[in-house]
Amino acid sequence: MYLDTNACDLFEAVWQEAQLIDDAPEPANNNDARLVAAATAAGMRLFVTGDKRVLG
Secondary structure, eight states: OOTTSOHHHHHHHHHHHOOOOOOOOSSTTOHHHHHHHHHHHTTOSOOOOOHHHHHO
16 A cells, blocks of 8 residues: 555654644553553544564
C-alpha cells in the first residue's frame, strides 16, 4: 500500500492525523495499561501493545 512512499513522508502523513488527548495517570506503574487507557479514551478501536514481547 505504501511501497512507493518513503518513511519520512509516511510519518508526516500519520503525524498530521495525531490528536492530543488527556494523559491516563492510572495505573502509574504499568506503562502498557496507561497506553491502553489513553487509546480507549481517544476512541481507538484497535491498539497493539506489548511490542517488546512481540519484537523479541
